[in-house]
Amino acid sequence: MAKVPVLKQCTVSDVLQSDTTVERLSTYLERNRNLVFPHRHNFYHFVLFTAGGGQHSIDFDTFDVVPWQIYFMSPGQIHTWDFKGEMEGYVVNFEADIFNAILQRSDYLSHYSFLSGLVQNDVFEVREDDRDHIIHILERLRSQKQDKDFVCISLLYLFHIFEQQRKGVASERMPAYNHTLLRNFLNLVEEHYKTLRLPKEYADMLYITPNHLNALCKEKLGFSAGEIIRNRVILEAKRLLVIEDYSVSEIAYDLNFKDNSYFTKFFKKKEGMTPEEFRKIQR
Template sequence: MREAIPVYSLSTFGPDTNDFRIDVLPYLLLHYPFLEHLHRLSYYMLIYVWDAAGWVTIDNEKIHAEGPKVIFAKPNSICCLDLNNRATGFMVCFTEHFFSLRYNNNVLHRFAFMTQHVSIATRISHEQSGKWDHLLMQIQNEFENIFEGKHDLLRSYLNILLHELDRSIFKLPVKEEKNIKHIKIIRFEQLVEDNYAHHRHPSFYADQLHITTNYLNKLCHEFYHTTSGSIIRSRIVKEAGRLLHHTAQSVAEIAYELGFESASYFITFYKKETGITPENFRKSKTLKS
């Protein structure tokens, strides 16, 4: 198999970084040149751009990095940065483990933008940017200090930051606490993320959730107006698109990586879901590059 896209953890930035870090954008790529090359995230990444020239590539989307703008990517996304050295703003990276140490498992998914199946790139007003500047400078100062309780404060600041992003995107009124149905659908999404390459049947996920397949479909219709099978297939298509666009792996190799019995089965599946063959999708992306 041809060389796969490297997966980077936060420890790639340095031996003292495991679960959280913040960096300023000026000369970011000079200090961390690996960010210029395609890599797969194992952490959440938030980039706040005040002013820059360049692009941020996340999966199949190329985002113009002019500000003020916030760009957000989740674990497993394939990305690379192409920013000039005079870019201004911040990059915040963190793991779910870091956040959940204080706020419990699944709580990240209370943010509406976390349920989106695409990367987030949203403009913010100049008035909002003043708040972002102030908050991110506080986070940077706390990250650099050596006092006791540092990580607790960083989690609190991160919580505020994510709430600000949620409000900037959706501008929703106060929401009710998530009920048991919402908790089930969140857990389903997490299970799909972990198992899509090996389990394509909704019955597997229903069993893991201790509910029937019919009830799982009812939940998917209620929250996403689609079926559980469609959500699973969409995740497979998303990963296939990443690999077709960003790697030189053959269609047969990608089919094997995604758990298909044969390349022909994968080609049939992909064309049925997207209306285009894997090779033609790859050619279309090559022509646009």
């Protein structure tokens, strides 16, 4: 069966063998002008817009492009764009393992809010006070992208700037313990959403009560733990529905629903339309 294309760096990069791409958005789009179909990446990807318009979508959430907006994408997310006008800005693609030589923690990237895989955290506007400084760093990265140590340190410094800005949006910083719990919960959902659907099952793995897990999710993410699990199931259903060769029955089976009818009811209750109607709209 056909699948949503998963792009590798060598497909979109200006260099055949590279674990990092740093270049001007206009150059990147000129080389990848046909990349307007839904696709996934097997690498991390972020774009800073400095000019242009139109729209882009990440996992079916659509955003209007505005100057100084930045978006982040983690591997596996589905992305499309419909840009308008003269686009300018910067594109950075990088492999997760480029930091292995200088970081001892393999899960380090997951602690950045904008690399959580939650779309509401992945798109934001860069603060005006930071803009000139960020452009300077990106230009240095662009000119010295072959220096792997410089790239790694500069990217981590950029991430620190972005994370400080994101924390400024929140009214208070999440305690480290709660942050770890929430991050572990989201990782467990990503791993088990096809087979485990009850908050209690995840709470047991985290050694906390379902009430504690639910309260933490509502406070920090705005959704109950059950909603987060169901949202992940719906997201995967949407990803599969944009693949024309997958039947609704095959999707229901892949997502571990007992039958097609139950899957359709589940989807319609959440989205207000049947899977077939959603697929028709996406086409």
